Amino acid sequence: MRLISSWKKKITKKDLKDWKRFINSKEKIPSKDIHSISKSEKVKKVVDLHGYSLEDANNFIKKIIHESYRKKISKIEIITGKGLRSKVSDNPFMSVNLNLLKYSVPEFINSNSELKGFVKSINYNEVYDKNSGFFSVFLKTKEWILISRYL
Numbered sequence: 001m002r003l004i005s006s007w008k009k010k011i012t013k014k015d016l017k018d019w020k021r022f023i024n025s026k027e028k029i030p031s032k033d034i035h036s037i038s039k040s041e042k043v044k045k046v047v048d049l050h051g052y053s054l055e056d057a058n059n060f061i062k063k064i065i066h067e068s069y070r071k072k073i074s075k076i077e078i079i080t081g082k083g084l085r086s087k088v089s090d091n092p093f094m095s096v097n098l099n100l101l102k103y104s105v106p107e108f109i110n111s112n113s114e115l116k117g118f119v120k121s122i123n124y125n126e127v128y129d130k131n132s133g134f135f136s137v138f139l140k141t142k143e144w145i146l147i148s149r150y151l
Contacts, residue, residue, distance in 0.1 A: 062115060
């Protein structure tokens, strides 16, 4: 009984005052998705697609690639899961590979000419690694696109 009562501490007036000030302020909390890696690799974004349908995932990835390019993010790590709990293999009329986000999202990026213009490469070693539930997409820089137009 004593252990349970130790969890029920009263909130101090200072904590309550700080909490109310925080809630009423318009201060932005920094995004957990974007963080610096190193000086050689500018910035990366991590996106989790668990729970997305194929169509929703593709639309979301399209938005993320545009947004990341505009913000000069050079790498997007896309978490899809390994597809181990997917029921796709039970349906003989569905393609196992193209109905798992792990395989369909890279295919969507490659088949979309607009997105291909922003993407430098996709790490297919991560895509086809059975122990990996994510893959990386590397984006071109604006400078790279301008130079490549003249080559």
